[in-house]
Amino acid sequence: MADETPKAAQLLAKINYTPQAKQWMDVPVQIRKGMYCYAGNPKSLEYLGFPNARQWNPVEEDWKLPENWQQILHEGFKERLERFRSIKVFMDICVRCGACADKCHFFIGTGDPKNMPVLRAELLRSIYRNDFTTAGKLFGKLAGARPMTLEVLKEWWYYLFQCTECRRCSLFCPYGIDTAEITIFGRELLNLLGLNIDWIATPAANCYRTGNHLGIQPHAFKDMIDFFCDDIETITGLKPEPNFNMKGADILFVTPSGDVFADPGTYTCMGYIMLFHYLKEKYGLKVTWSTYASEGGNFGFFTSHETMKRLNAKMYLEAKRLGVKWILGGECGHMWRVIHQYMDTMNGPADFLQEPVNPITGTKFENAKSTKMVHIAEFLADLIKHGKLDLKPERNDNKILTFHDSCNTSRGMGMFDEPRYVIQNVANHFYEMPANTIREQTFCCGSGSGLNAGENMEQRMAGGLPRANAVKYVHEKFGVNMLACVCAIDRAALPPLMQYWVPEVQVTGLTELVANALVLPEEQERTTDLRGEPLPGMEEADE
Amino acid sequence: MGLIEQLALQKQTIVHKWFARVIASYPAETARFLSSQKDPFANPVGQTTRQSLTTLIELLTSTPDAAAMRAALDPVMRIRAVQSFSPAQAMGFVFELKAIIRQELPAKELTLAQWATMEQRIDQMALEAFDLYMQCREKIYELKANEMKDRTYKAFAKAGLIKEPADE
Numbered sequence: 117m118a119d120e121t122p123k124a125a126q127l128l129a130k131i132n133y134t135p136q137a138k139q140w141m142d143v144p145v146q147i148r149k150g151m152y153c154y155a156g157n158p159k160s161l162e163y164l165g166f167p168n169a170r171q172w173n174p175v176e177e178d179w180k181l182p183e184n185w186q187q188i189l190h191e192g193f194k195e196r197l198e199r200f201r202s203i204k205v206f207m208d209i210c211v212r213c214g215a216c217a218d219k220c221h222f223f224i225g226t227g228d229p230k231n232m233p234v235l236r237a238e239l240l241r242s243i244y245r246n247d248f249t250t251a252g253k254l255f256g257k258l259a260g261a262r263p264m265t266l267e268v269l270k271e272w273w274y275y276l277f278q279c280t281e282c283r284r285c286s287l288f289c290p291y292g293i294d295t296a297e298i299t300i301f302g303r304e305l306l307n308l309l310g311l312n313i314d315w316i317a318t319p320a321a322n323c324y325r326t327g328n329h330l331g332i333q334p335h336a337f338k339d340m341i342d343f344f345c346d347d348i349e350t351i352t353g354l355k356p357e358p359n360f361n362m363k364g365a366d367i368l369f370v371t372p373s374g375d376v377f378a379d380p381g382t383y384t385c386m387g388y389i390m391l392f393h394y395l396k397e398k399y400g401l402k403v404t405w406s407t408y409a410s411e412g413g414n415f416g417f418f419t420s421h422e423t424m425k426r427l428n429a430k431m432y433l434e435a436k437r438l439g440v441k442w443i444l445g446g447e448c449g450h451m452w453r454v455i456h457q458y459m460d461t462m463n464g465p466a467d468f469l470q471e472p473v474n475p476i477t478g479t480k481f482e483n484a485k486s487t488k489m490v491h492i493a494e495f496l497a498d499l500i501k502h503g504k505l506d507l508k509p510e511r512n513d514n515k516i517l518t519f520h521d522s523c524n525t526s527r528g529m530g531m532f533d534e535p536r537y538v539i540q541n542v543a544n545h546f547y548e549m550p551a552n553t554i555r556e557q558t559f560c561c562g563s564g565s566g567l568n569a570g571e572n573m574e575q576r577m578a579g580g581l582p583r584a585n586a587v588k589y590v591h592e593k594f595g596v597n598m599l600a601c602v603c604a605i606d607r608a609a610l611p612p613l614m615q616y617w618v619p620e621v622q623v624t625g626l627t628e629l630v631a632n633a634l635v636l637p638e639e640q641e642r643t644t645d646l647r648g649e650p651l652p653g654m655e656e657a658d659e
Numbered sequence: 660m661g662l663i664e665q666l667a668l669q670k671q672t673i674v675h676k677w678f679a680r681v682i683a684s685y686p687a688e689t690a691r692f693l694s695s696q697k698d699p700f701a702n703p704v705g706q707t708t709r710q711s712l713t714t715l716i717e718l719l720t721s722t723p724d725a726a727a728m729r730a731a732l733d734p735v736m737r738i739r740a741v742q743s744f745s746p747a748q749a750m751g752f753v754f755e756l757k758a759i760i761r762q763e764l765p766a767k768e769l770t771l772a773q774w775a776t777m778e779q780r781i782d783q784m785a786l787e788a789f790d791l792y793m794q795c796r797e798k799i800y801e802l803k804a805n806e807m808k809d810r811t812y813k814a815f816a817k818a819g820l821i822k823e824p825a826d827e
Binding site for chain 1: 686688689692696698699702704707741742795798799803805807809810
């Protein structure tokens with residue numbers, strides 16, 4: 117008994133860096149700093165009418181849940197199984213073939229097996245089996261079932277907010293299971309207990325109250341756009357006069373507020389203003405902005421179907437009030453998934469609008485026949501195809517470009533070629549990333565679906581690794597120095613991602629590139645681009 | 660034959676074993692994927708790690724070059740700095756190389772002086788790895804701080820709410 121204290125050497129010899137091989141159900145969840153977002157502000161939850169609004173902290177033991185929280189979840193689960201046929205099917209048909217397992221950017225980047233889409237879905241399926249299937253009730257763990265405990269709930273919360281609903285995994289599922297819908301469903305259940313994150317809850321509440329994520333009021337929204345007009349005057353010598361809330365305009369323009377308030381999206385916003393100015397001067401087209409429908413983004417999509425519907429309703433309401441012909445949408449990701457897949461049945465039919473026709477070219481946008489809403493990349497590609505824009509692509513010659521397909525515009529609405537066509541007509545140096553990282557196989561920025569907060573930076577950097585890895589490749593091979601995208605969250609999320617993984621690469625929106633190349637009628641000779649950087653060949657003129 | 664020459668001969672085996680040890684620091688399901696998927700875009704963690712380790716072994720067998728060693732370590736440390744490793748776990752793989760080399764190269768044929776040189780080089784590698792790990796972590800904190808600063812300050816500035824002191 118004299119010598120029980122182990123020696124240092126003995127202890128060192130016992131260190132084993134290999135994690136124990138355990139069944140996934142036996143590995144307890146560890147909520148790690150940097151991998152989660154702060155809890156939702158109770159005021160925002162109250163504003164949205166969500167239950168159990170209170171201060172709570174994910175890393176504390178007590179999550180301040182209602183006493184009957186298990187019953188609430190069970191009933192919420194049951195109600196949704198009856199309401200959404202897709203969820204019922206997705207719960208039943210997975211054969212765990214593993215085709216999705218290694219397709220998720222969070223799994224690839226973090227190496228955490230519970231980020232395999234199949235396992236993330238199993239977190240919910242195990243409870244489904246336990247509560248709703250005979251086999252699960254009889255055989256329990258043997259049948260892959262387990263009861264709902266606080267530990268399981270924490271695991272749900274941690275991993276359902278490590279999915280960006282990008283749907284890359286569903287592309288590879290032989291049964292077509294949409295894991296994004298499973299996450300949407302799971303998050304909806306969590307909202308029944310007031311378990312949201314602030315980066316989603318507060319923008320959603322702001323949107324509902326003032327019309328946009330930051331809660332900027334109508335006059336400040338207009339002020340911001342006026343500031344951009346001043347900047348445009350400095351660069352081009354011309355001061356555009358955008359229309360606001362204009363009744364009888366041809367087109368209502370709706371874009372995410374990120375373009376108005378966050379760099380580098382602001383340059384894309386200047387691009388929209390310049391484009392509309394050009395179209396007004398040349399062709400008399402009347403496009404109006406709205407201070408009511410001042411947000412294209414829809415963080416309600418990340419909370420519940422009802423909240424998504426309420427936030428989305430503003431677009432059609434405003435289009436009706438202003439009496440426009442159709443709606444043009446700016447560069448956004450999830451806004452387009454909501455428009456393309458839900459808006460028509462959720463808030464439509466928009467029979468008070470016309471089937472979209474480009475009044476300048478006569479092109480019918482057949483794909484938008486029902487929603488009456490056209491993507492700006494489609495609109496631009498059509499204008500360019502018909503030679504309606506006066507362009508000087510050489511003004512973008514210092515930019516060696518590649519294009520990041522936003523998950524929602526590519527997998528969510530099938531838009532692949534229009535942005536590429538536009539880029540290749542407004543710039544001379546364009547290189548694609550490897551085929552298994554673009555188009556329908558595009559890798560997410562790692563910060564979508566409301567995860568682009570600051571406190572979860574490790575999560576964002578790990579999740580964005582597969583995307584950054586492909587950018588690094590084209591940077592090293594072709595000297596790419598500019599990553600173009602058509603999504604406001606991308607424009608907010610990709611710059612820090614690049615700073616960490618490929619610091620030599622900057623991020624731009626599509627319309628910013630167009631506006632750099634666009635020659636406005638009677639403009640002065642430009643010496644800088646929209647960012648105030650000298651144009652190629654103008655380095656001395658700028659000094 | 661000196662240690663360096665022997666190491667050069669055994670290069671492939673050593674890289675193979677070292678890679679297996681590094682990959683074993685991940686959970687079993689992940690480790691299988693990291694070692695089997697060969698496409699560098701489908702499996703950036705596995706393939707970047709393999710590439711980094713291969714270059715590092717090559718560097719051990721050539722004239723010491725701190726900058727090259729740093730460049731080879733950077734990609735793998737950059738990845739491990741954002742994954743769920745403690746600092747020791749993130750860079751511990753460098754020290755594991757000592758045990759692997761001892762196993763692979765018959766010790767009796769080597770002189771103490773040769774071992775000392777080799778250990779010194781590996782220790783140097785560990786110090787570089789530690790520097791890189793810290794740089795990555797500092798970068799993460801800088802990005803976090805900038806996110807917060809940009810969001811509030813720039814929005815206020817654009818709304819004309821921030822007044823700079825006027826020039827006298």
